[in-house]
Amino acid sequence: MLEIQNLTKRYKKTLAVDQVSFVVPDGQVGILLGPNGAGKSTIIKSIAGLLRYEGGIGIQGMQAKSLEAKKIFGYVPEIPAMFDALTVREHVEYIRRAYSASITDEEVAALFERYELDDKLDKLGNELSKGMMQKVSICCALAIKPKVILFDEPMVGLDPKAIKELKETILELRDSGTTVLVSTHMLEMVKDLWDVMFVMDKGKIIASLTKEEAADRDIEELFFGITEREGD
Known part of the structure; x- marks a missing residue:
């Protein structure tokens, strides 16, 4: 379970996130949506531990900042960062050893075969395209067998085959009981994945909705209906 409690973040005088709270239960996929500048x-x-913040973040009942929580938390950033001098193979091996992963x-x-990296294992980080770097980042996050995993715009830069595999991976993670949070603006890419939706605007959660509550309504219809209503 991923639990956000009264999360607040200021950049000097700018209030970027204003007392945001939400929960993604075990075995569900949460989608964090919102326009640019909404606070996503x-x-x-903050969840990934890259910013200081006020409030609380819990991972499987543990404080997100604790070492125990970090061991079961996977993160795929929007902009992957590779070590220039490590190969694809060495990136995943580094993560395996750092987390003492059981994989x-x-x-x-x-994993390498699934994401079509098996013929690029000896390429260095600085030799990879954006899409290849994204695939390596995904494999690194999956290698620790996380209980909670966070994807930030994970499909940007991926080819259609990799997008298909990532969607299937997310559903497999959900079915295995893993908590998944995806932050994205690509509504079409996540329309068949989500269990609970959180819509942000101006630093606040303006709506949350479960798949059951949405019934048969399309995710784009829901999102634009919420944001346009809020704008009015």
């Missing part, structure tokens, strides 16, 4: 990136970076060699090989 600030929330994502087997066979499971790692299957």
Whole structure:
């Protein structure tokens, strides 16, 4: 479970996030939506431990800042960062050792094959395209077998085959009981994935909705209906 409690973040005099609270239960996919400047990136970076903030963030009942929580938390950033001098293979091996991950060699090989990296294992980080870097970032996050995983605009830069695989991966994570949060503006890409939706604007959650509450309504219809109503 991922639990956000009264999260507040200021950049000097600017209030970027204003007492935001929401929960994504185990075995569900939460979607964080909102226009540019709504505060999504600030929330994502706060959850990932990249920003100082006021309020609380819980991962499986533990404080997000604790070492125990970090061991079961996976993060795929919007802009992947690679080590220039490490190969694709070495990136995942580095994560395996850093987290003392239980993933087997066979499971790692299957990840590389699934994301079409098996013929690029010896390429260095500075030799990879944006899409390839994104795939490596996804594999690194999955290698720790997270209980909670956060994806920030994960489909930007991916080819259609990789997008298909990532969607299937997210559903498999959900079905295995993992908590998933996806921050995105690509509504079409997540329309079949979400269980609970959180819509942000001007630093606040302006609406939250479960798939059951949405019934058969399309995610774009829901999102634009909420944001246009809020604008009025």
